[in-house]
Amino acid sequence: MFESLSEKFSSAFATLRGKGRISESDIDLIAEEIRLALLDGDVALTVVDKFVARVKERSLLTLPEIRKSTNQSQEIYSIVNSELVEILGGPARRIRFAKNPPTVIMLAGLQGSGKTTLAGKLALYLKEQGDTPLLVAADLQRPNAVTQLSLLAQSIGVPVHAPEPGNGVGDPVSVAKSGIEFAKSKLFNIVIVDTAGRLGIDEEMMKQASEIKRAVSPDEVLYVVDAMIGQDAIRTAEAFESGVGFDAVVLTKLDGDAKGGAALSIAEQTKKPILFASAGEKLTDFDYFYPDRMASRILGLGDIATLAEQAKKAIDSDTAKRLEDKFVSGEEFTLEDFLEQIQAMKKMGSMSKILGMLPGANSAAMRKQIDALDDDELIRTQAIVQSMTPTERRNPKILNGSRRSRIAKGSGRTVTEVNNLVDRFSAAQKMMKQMRGGNMPANMPKMPGGMGLPPAMTGGISRSSAPGNRVAPKKKSRSGNPAKRAIEEGH
Numbered sequence: 001m002f003e004s005l006s007e008k009f010s011s012a013f014a015t016l017r018g019k020g021r022i023s024e025s026d027i028d029l030i031a032e033e034i035r036l037a038l039l040d041g042d043v044a045l046t047v048v049d050k051f052v053a054r055v056k057e058r059s060l061l062t063l064p065e066i067r068k069s070t071n072q073s074q075e076i077y078s079i080v081n082s083e084l085v086e087i088l089g090g091p092a093r094r095i096r097f098a099k100n101p102p103t104v105i106m107l108a109g110l111q112g113s114g115k116t117t118l119a120g121k122l123a124l125y126l127k128e129q130g131d132t133p134l135l136v137a138a139d140l141q142r143p144n145a146v147t148q149l150s151l152l153a154q155s156i157g158v159p160v161h162a163p164e165p166g167n168g169v170g171d172p173v174s175v176a177k178s179g180i181e182f183a184k185s186k187l188f189n190i191v192i193v194d195t196a197g198r199l200g201i202d203e204e205m206m207k208q209a210s211e212i213k214r215a216v217s218p219d220e221v222l223y224v225v226d227a228m229i230g231q232d233a234i235r236t237a238e239a240f241e242s243g244v245g246f247d248a249v250v251l252t253k254l255d256g257d258a259k260g261g262a263a264l265s266i267a268e269q270t271k272k273p274i275l276f277a278s279a280g281e282k283l284t285d286f287d288y289f290y291p292d293r294m295a296s297r298i299l300g301l302g303d304i305a306t307l308a309e310q311a312k313k314a315i316d317s318d319t320a321k322r323l324e325d326k327f328v329s330g331e332e333f334t335l336e337d338f339l340e341q342i343q344a345m346k347k348m349g350s351m352s353k354i355l356g357m358l359p360g361a362n363s364a365a366m367r368k369q370i371d372a373l374d375d376d377e378l379i380r381t382q383a384i385v386q387s388m389t390p391t392e393r394r395n396p397k398i399l400n401g402s403r404r405s406r407i408a409k410g411s412g413r414t415v416t417e418v419n420n421l422v423d424r425f426s427a428a429q430k431m432m433k434q435m436r437g438g439n440m441p442a443n444m445p446k447m448p449g450g451m452g453l454p455p456a457m458t459g460g461i462s463r464s465s466a467p468g469n470r471v472a473p474k475k476k477s478r479s480g481n482p483a484k485r486a487i488e489e490g491h
């Protein structure tokens with residue numbers, strides 16, 4: 001997401017950081033670099049011009065103050081950050097719930113923009129918040145839209161109102177209307193109406209959307225935009241706004257390799273807030289859109305707030321407390337705890353997604369490392385730990401050659417992989433002991449790809465942990481080494 005833009009911002013600021021004292025011409029220079037980066041990122045020209053002008057104006061106006069600072073480039077950085085947040089819509093917005101339920105949310109947008117998928121994501125999100133959503137299948141145009149929504153609804157355990165088969169059959173306005181009636185009678189507190197899109201904005205689509213809007217008086221009309229289609233997204237949004245009107249934007253497919261210009265320009269161009277962002281095909285790849293977090297990502301500072309929220313969701317508070325107590329009391333961290341960690345990480349999504357939220361994740365070097373990650377490692381690691389007995393997980397020291405070979409067979413992995421995992425785990429245990437003593441170990445064992453996180457957090461086996469590339473050196477002992485012996489014995 002916004003990788004190339006973020007990289008350009010980072011390199012522009014790297015030059016600025018080297019300056020020490022900042023002059024007017026330095027400001028001109030960085031403004032020009034930002035301008036080029038945004039234009040290259042497909043951001044609308046008017047938005048770029050406005051943004052750059054504001055950054056320049058504020059920087060020049062406050063230059064005397066900036067010069068007093070011990071970190072002058074940081075001051076410019078803050079200006080760029082706050083202007084970015086502004087362009088992205090300012091403070092995050094939330095759903096406006098109706099005073100008298102049900103709250104009606106109507107989804108509109110081009111065909112393929114991700115409306116139906118979004119209906120499922122939103123329903124799941126709301127259900128998890130304790131709401132009782134009802135999905136209404138009023139896209140009777142796109143082939144299989146009704147079936148798709150019904151299947152989605154079934155998979156998340158949310159009821160769907162789908163009285164018409166769709167595929168061109170049925171009246172969407174009366175489906176939407178009867179959906180609201182049904183929701184009222186069954187006391188659903190939110191109704192999500194999926195409507196039909198077209199390949200482009202046309203009269204017929206506008207007419208139908210307007211009629212549905214009039215019939216159900218939505219509390220929110222959300223215009224769903226595929227972030228990958230670039231500037232076209234803005235043109236269609238503007239046309240939809242003047243023809244039908246909407247309250248907020250939802251950006252989908254932010255996980256694509258799009259340059260992201262549409263996302264950056266749309267709030268400013270349409271003067272409508274971005275309410276939600278969707279960044280993946282999984283139903284959980286969905287969240288409110290936070291302009292400040294997005295700005296932080298674009299500026300290469302990562303998105304620690306989202307990361308922390310996801311971690312909180314993935315690890316229940318009892319487990320987190322237990323692990324913390326263990327750490328503080330000096331109790332040994334076991335492979336059972338490790339297994340729990342792996343399971344929590346799997347819940348948080350792919351490794352590249354998790355690490356992509358760290359500061360600097362969009363730099364070319366780190367991107368390369370992240371792209372090289374293999375998510376299946378986590379699954380393989382989990383298989384190995386699951387093939388151990390609880391006693392072995394609590395006390396890996398008892399893992400002799402025959403136990404290791406049994407675990408390898410049980411998990412479908414090689415003895416070398418089992419050895420690697422045990423080695424890395426011991427190294428992590430040792431490191432945690434050092435950290436508890438207040439010392440950061442000098443040679444922190446590297447995570448897969450060499451990123452310097454504790455191996456216990458990242459899985460034990462990696463492409464880079466092939467034999468000969470082990471993190472923890474093994475003692476040279478032929479007969480006394482159960483791991484080697486297992487290999488020597490040909491298991």
Ligand code: GDP
Pocket residue numbers: 109110111112113114115116117118142145197252253254255256278279280281285
């Ligand atoms: P609709 O015609 O607007 O209802 O669009 P759909 O919901 O059917 O989505 C069109 C395609 O985009 C489907 O293949 C979805 O799986 C995919 N899609 C939807 N949202 C996202 C997203 O955030 N990321 C990615 N990569 N794909 C998405």
